[in-house]
Amino acid sequence: MKITDARVIVSCPGRNFVTLKVMTDGGVYGLGDATLNGREKAVASCLEDHLLPSLIGRDPANIEDVWHYFYKGAYWKRGGVNMAAIAAVDTALWDIKGKVLGTPVYNLIGGRSRDRIMVYAHVTGGDAAETVDRVHEATAAGFRAVRIQSGIPGIDHTYGVPHGRAPYEPAEPGLPREYFWDSSRYLNFIPKLFARVRQACGDELHLLHDVHHRLTPVEAARLGRELEPFHPFWIEDPVSGELQEGLRLLRAHSVVPVAIGEVFNSVYDYTALISEQLIDFVRLPPAHGGGITHALKTAAFASIYHVQTGFHGATDISPVGLAAALHCDLALNNFGIQEYMPHQEVVREVFSWNYECRDGDMYLSDRPGLGVDIDETKAKKYPYRPASLPVNRKTDGTVSYW
Ligand code: EZ4
Numbered sequence: 001m002k003i004t005d006a007r008v009i010v011s012c013p014g015r016n017f018v019t020l021k022v023m024t025d026g027g028v029y030g031l032g033d034a035t036l037n038g039r040e041k042a043v044a045s046c047l048e049d050h051l052l053p054s055l056i057g058r059d060p061a062n063i064e065d066v067w068h069y070f071y072k073g074a075y076w077k078r079g080g081v082n083m084a085a086i087a088a089v090d091t092a093l094w095d096i097k098g099k100v101l102g103t104p105v106y107n108l109i110g111g112r113s114r115d116r117i118m119v120y121a122h123v124t125g126g127d128a129a130e131t132v133d134r135v136h137e138a139t140a141a142g143f144r145a146v147r148i149q150s151g152i153p154g155i156d157h158t159y160g161v162p163h164g165r166a167p168y169e170p171a172e173p174g175l176p177r178e179y180f181w182d183s184s185r186y187l188n189f190i191p192k193l194f195a196r197v198r199q200a201c202g203d204e205l206h207l208l209h210d211v212h213h214r215l216t217p218v219e220a221a222r223l224g225r226e227l228e229p230f231h232p233f234w235i236e237d238p239v240s241g242e243l244q245e246g247l248r249l250l251r252a253h254s255v256v257p258v259a260i261g262e263v264f265n266s267v268y269d270y271t272a273l274i275s276e277q278l279i280d281f282v283r284l285p286p287a288h289g290g291g292i293t294h295a296l297k298t299a300a301f302a303s304i305y306h307v308q309t310g311f312h313g314a315t316d317i318s319p320v321g322l323a324a325a326l327h328c329d330l331a332l333n334n335f336g337i338q339e340y341m342p343h344q345e346v347v348r349e350v351f352s353w354n355y356e357c358r359d360g361d362m363y364l365s366d367r368p369g370l371g372v373d374i375d376e377t378k379a380k381k382y383p384y385r386p387a388s389l390p391v392n393r394k395t396d397g398t399v400s401y402w
């Protein structure tokens with residue numbers, strides 16, 4: 001079998017998605033997600049200008065060889081743009097292999113380790129009272145795990161806390177907006193939020209929280225300690241991921257479980273964090289970390305140290321990327337939990353998929369390959385629209401992490 005053609009489809013049904021479609025002489029094609037929020041065109045160019053010309057003519061069956069050809073052969077290794085492009089190629093080849101063999105991808109990577117995939121829902125309120133109300137709505141809908149985020153008293157507009165019930169998209173049209181941040185107000189508030197939610201919802205519900213990389217290591221240690229009585233399932237990105245040493249300080253002072261890595265792009269970002277057992281969950285999803293091939297490698301390394309997966313699954317991962325994560329979730333022994341933020345309704349016009357969320361669990365059908373398709377005619381109806389993630393400033397104007 002030979003790869004005959006490959007094209008990049010950039011489409012904006014409600015938000016921008018970059019999808020790779022790889023065609024073969026057998027008539028079978030495969031899809032990969034190449035969406036990198038706010039850097040869509042860079043990944044499209046990486047594919048069109050640099051990877052795809054040397055992909056044409058190769059045998060799609062040789063996934064491991066193609067992966068290493070692009071990873072080791074590039075000379076410039078790693079990087080978000082490069083690894084998202086390699087991920088798209090890799091995922092498309094797994095999709096092709098599944099379709100050719102007539103079996104779902106999870107069957108090619110170990111089969112089912114479970115029947116259903118526990119997901120966590122996003123719960124966000126303007127304040128603590130509204131957050132509690134929305135947690136009740138999520139548990140009524142069957143979710144057993146929720147990520148709680150809330151507006152912070154004294155901070156005007158916080159990233160990740162949308163106004164009202166508008167569909168939440170992490171990027172907004174146009175140039176980056178600027179939001180404000182105040183760690184001291186945040187640290188004073190979050191333990192109170194957890195106390196209220198625990199009191200209202202009892203001990204069983206899994207509570208997660210995303211710090212969005214904003215704290216210094218010692219601030220993160222304080223947060224970890226103060227949240228311990230409410231036994232969170234995890235706190236996510238407590239410090240910026242590039243400071244691996246920061247996790248040592250947090251770990252020395254708190255037993256709060258830690259999830260990290262949605263902005264990572266390879267197993268090498270994790271070597272100290274996993275081998276020193278400084279974290280508990282790996283967030284790097286297949287779509288941003290070299291595809292299914294590299295996600296399996298990262299997960300296998302994590303499993304040796306009893307670290308589990310908790311893949312990123314926000315709406316800027318397309319249905320193709322989410323399906324790739326779900327096939328891994330079903331197959332991996334050290335699966336922990338999967339993030340799930342439903343796509344806007346309009347996304348169904350362009351993509352069709354084979355997963356379904358019921359009562360807080362995700363189920364995958366046994367459709368061969370990934371089980372996701374794209375309608376290219378519909379995709380053309382929604383041309384690319386520039387959108388950006390916001391920039392955070394401290395209340396005195398200093399640019400900060402977020
Ligand atoms: O900020 O996906 O855990 N989820 C998140 C997301 C990310 C966006 C960035 O593109 O932190 O909301």
Ligand code: CO
Pocket residue numbers: 210212236237262
């Ligand atoms: Co996050």
